[in-house]
Amino acid sequence: MSSWRDGLYTLNNDMTVLQKVANEGFNGPIRILEDAERNIWVSHIGNPSHLTVIAPDQKSFRNMVDTEDYTIGSVPKIFEDSKGTIWATALQQEPKILGFNLKTNTVQTLDKENGYNSFGRLFEEDDSGRLWIFKQDSAYILSPDKKRSKSLATMGNVAGNNRMGDIAKDSKGSIWLGTHNRGVELIDPNGALQESLDVTNGLTSDAVWSIEETSRGDIWLGTNGIDIYDPEKGGIKTIGPQMLKHGKPNTIYKIEEFEKDRIFISDEKGFSVFDRDRDRITYYGLNASFRGTVRDFLIDDNKHFWLATNSQGILVYDTEKGMVKKLKVAGSLLPGSQSNKLVEDGSGNYWSITGQGLVFINPKENTVQKIGESEGLISKDVGAIMLRNKTELWVATTGGLSVIDLAAQTITNFGKEEGLDPIVIYELTQRNGIVYLGSENGLIRVQAPANKEDPWFFYNYGTAQGFEANDYSANASALLKNGALWLPAGPETQINVLAPEAGVDTTSQRIRITGISILDQDRSFASFAKYEPLLKEKDTLWDPDGKNYYLKGTLPPDTNYVSEHKIQWDSLPFPFTLPLGLKLPYDQNYLRFQYANLSVFNRDKIAFRYMLEGNESTWNYPGNKSESKNYFNLPPGRYTFTVETREIKGNWGNPATYAFSILPPWWQTWWAYLLYAIVAIGSIWGIVQYRSRQLKRKNRLLEEKVALRT
Template identity: 25%
Template sequence: MRNGLIITAIICTLLGHTNMAVAQQPLFKNYTANDGLISNAIRRIFQDSKGFMWIATWEGLSKYNGYNFKNFNTANGLSQNLVNDIYENKNGQLYIALNSGDIDMLDGNRVMGKAVACTAVVNRFITSPTNQVIALTDREGILELSNGKMVKPAQSFPAQTYADLIWLSDSLFIASDENSLKAFDRHFNLLTQTLVGDNKYHETKLYQDSKKRIWLGTYTGLKLMDGVPGKNRPSAFAPLPAAFAIPELQQGKINAIFEDAAGTIWFGTTDGLVKINTDGSNQLLTVKNGLSSNIVTCLMEDKENNLWVGTAVGISKIVTKGGVRLYPIENGVSSNDNLFLLYPFKKDHFLVSTNKGTKIFNANTGQFSATARDGKAWRGVVPATAPPLFFSSGNLAAFDTLTSSFTSKQELPSLAVSKIAGDKNGNLFLSDMEHLYFSSGNTLVKILNYRISSLLVDQQGDLWAGTWQNGLFRIRYTFTRNNFIILAKQHLLPYQNTRCLFEDAQQNIWVGTRYHGVYRVAKNNGGTLAIAGFNQSDGLTSNFIKAIRQDARGNVWVAFYQGLDKLIAEGTSFRVFNFSKVNNYYASVIGMETDSARSIWLATGEGLAHITDGNMEKFAPLPVYITSINTPDSTYPLNANNIQLGHLQNQLQFEFSSPGFINERQLLYSYRLTGSASAEWSKQGNQHTVSYASLNPGHYIFEVRNLGWNGAWGKPAAFTFTIRPPFWQTWWFITIAFFCGVLFIYQFVKW
């Protein structure tokens, strides 16, 4: 479709960017020529049966194996650089449709030459419900790839150019050309057509979603077909549903349409990526949100449900299972001396401290709105107060959800209050920078002479006070007749710099520290306490803990300054899952909270982050493949096995990878070479290449395996080879030499 390519190229050059401010945005991972991609101008994205990604561009073909790009163009065998589409046969061989009309074959990492004889330019390969492989062409109608040959079935329009085709059933499909929509039966007989003229359907994209709606992406926006066309029943169009009747889908060119596994429908346009959620809400994602370019050319969902977005300036990937959603706030969540406000005052609504005052955040819409102005900068909520009290410098107040204002204000004692907590009787515990006090009415009693970092009144009514550098105190008290009495006081973790406290659903107390990670203080039946610690030696990313919370599944989340770890209960202990590392999510964390569903929310220096956990710690190991086998002078086919090498070919290099793309840099491998001096499995790491030198003659098996995020090792990939000994070490040479020696000695003695 040469004319279409020229038009697309002009659009890619001339169109500017349209930005639209949105509240929620996903995390993008971008890949460009700087990362090794052969070209930034993306045309198609394809995943093969093993799981590796193939990217068709204007300047060649790239294979992405999870750690680098293997590129193909005319310099290493392709007939032309401009790639239209890719098809894989049952043997794992790839057919590469080029805009020159050639179809090349790739087997492994090698260009094998022409796959089939073809004189037509193939624009698309499409597989029917009955596994019939159809090729859409320029001016040659529809071809069929059958038994390794291109054949042209009898058809109504043998010289037509087709842009796209979708099968509506195993006996009906519709196709778009420059001037019309045509409906055919499976024998390519025309049932009906709708003529529009003026190239209105030029490069039209066709898509049928899970609700059987038929969408058309055109140069003039989105169209919805009214029902299914049939014999003598031409195509008609219906009004767009309200969720889709938005300017972003009605004013520009639609290049791609895709519905993901969750039912979200994505539209690739020349003004960005449009997302229509299942609830009808919509969002425009542009370069402002991290997209590589506003000109989206293709969409593809891989086997892990990651969404790959091809653009005019590279690829953007959205990890849908990661479950991190961002809600930016200008200058982030406001905090002062580790005090901040992130409080769920009702379902799906939070009070949030910002540098422009306290805001109400609606999690359903992702929007922020102002509270009624009262001139106060509210610094946090008082734990264990009902109804909840909020404090600022010198004041307490309740929050009226009807008027969105802070009411019933009262003054605090004349202290520079830095931390505050309350009990179920309405008493308060206050700290300044040097002391801890009990406060009730006019009663003010000094309890401790330490700088307090965190306060908690547990479900049993005991006070827990974490100090800046003098450990943790547990205080049992009573207050009757204006008399505060300490019944018992325990000093725990005396040399720890505590930073946060949390009580879980099992009434364990969790203590976050500055230098030694997190401690769990469990209450035994006999009244004793059992303390267990978790730190970097146990797998934590950081020993500096900012906040601790528990989700609805009982997992304990630990926030450090730049991200999150997750503690998963296993037996009597916990397994550490490095959530931020796996999800590639890092932020300047201020604090953490849970909503009414006990879902995790972060307050950060960039805004809010909602952690809708995908339970990736349960993911089993992926298949691992050996992707390259080399000696200094040779490269061996990937399907070769038990190769025989000469004694001088005793240096081998292996490359390997697992086609997992949630976070390629966090996939861990281990390998070994059986038959070598050390046949032990290597230490796990994100290493994809290993070399062996000066191998002795013998029989070897190279094995590599992948570690799943569930902590289990997968099945190893193996390669067998033999290094032959030099001829003077072979049995026949030694035998001949032995008899020659015997004969020589015999002749010498006889002489």
């Protein structure tokens, strides 16, 4: 035990002997930790400030004091990681974290040179071996090899009013962070915690406009030159302005390997083709009449380059003849002088972004069609386009998302009413059938439904998931062969790297049906009659208010609503007391159901769907509302209420079901119908007997008349 004023004490197992540990001059212990080797670490505040390490036999100790290599200062927090390193916060003029390893007798220092710039208050290690150091309003995350780091903003502060929050990791690896002003914050270390790449990693500039992974496995980045990143070695090489024949730094807008080892490179003055086999760059400059920045390109069947430019519309360049001309369709220029993107739709047709919306070009028929708001596009201010599944063209705009069905020639728009927020979209990319939208404030994951009647699912990644840069650049992302997504984003442009997905998420969301309302009222199904068989002699059962108790055989009769209306059930399982085997009278057929998603993460993205089998055959989609609609005048019969919840990847989880039945009125029961049948048969028999007697009587009278006449 530590006493800040009196020092360190030990208490024996019988809790009868309290003994002070002698350590002259060090009487301000504030933290105690026993490591995996049973050494006891004690941090002190005082003069001098230091760490004390007590041997497992408690017969010797050593004081970790200041050296030439490090200064300890006051240590308010100590933590042991899975490798046996003891991490300690050093409260000095400059924030530092010290890592002590007794096995290797080494000390590691984290300071501003490692990107650490604030006092660490809480520590935790995730299941991947990353060390999380929580500062006042953010987390400093150190990679398992302790060579790379990143920061993650927290929603609350971990300290305030001279009090410190606490931290814990649960069995699923989730980190629970107690904050001073926002309650408990839950962090999923296995979620989308992306890495980033910027000038601190060796880039020429943080402004990255194009990314391309080549057939050789390296990654080319268009900045104020070209940076070539080697993922295996982690190094960066640069192709400067001299090699590109610019003479001065020049923004590289487009890099694409269009044939093996042949790379297209565009800039503000023209474009180049780099032949890696020959190690030669061929520069194709545009003449004074056609000056403009090349933003994208296509190569047609004639090997001509179609160039999308920012001021000259679309240019067609014959590299063999060195001729360039503006694209004209049916004798006229394309609408708008700006073109930022070119996409071929698989049918030989081209789609392009202009300043007036979207343009559809049919090169074979030499026709063009402008598609803007009047044609159904959600906005004419288009930032990016993308072909998906060879059947859909996705259009990102400042007013939302438009999806064009190329076969049906229809446009479906998505804005805030459809769940898309924010609606200003600059970038489109896809991975494993999932589309990602780069918006003005975060990355949005889009799950298109397999059934067209189902709603679309949008999930936002932002600062809470570790995305420091959230204003995405247009037409600049890349999907690498390893499944990682590289996405340039601002405001101070850097590359966000979204790690490969671990595969299909098979974790079933926890959903429960929690209640049922009858005639628009919540009903209690607690019943003394149900408890009677469970009580033993001398057992007591108390009222909910705790004022009265009952013994076996003395329970009062039930007088609540369900007993008065003869509602039947078999049992009440814990904890939701939803009756199993429920049988409702025919006049108690106005119902509503409550349900809940029990997951603690991403509660702002919870969505439900439900269906009452026996009454309907299609799903209802209430969004995040945890209550069903009212079901009126349900006829007698068997029913099953089924509800599902959707997880982060858009998949519907395992359903929760609740079966019940509505009993018919007595006049619709089997015995009533049997009685009806008996009465009917008896009536028919009686009528037949009556008619038979009448006929016999008439026959007898007739015979008598005949006899009298003869």
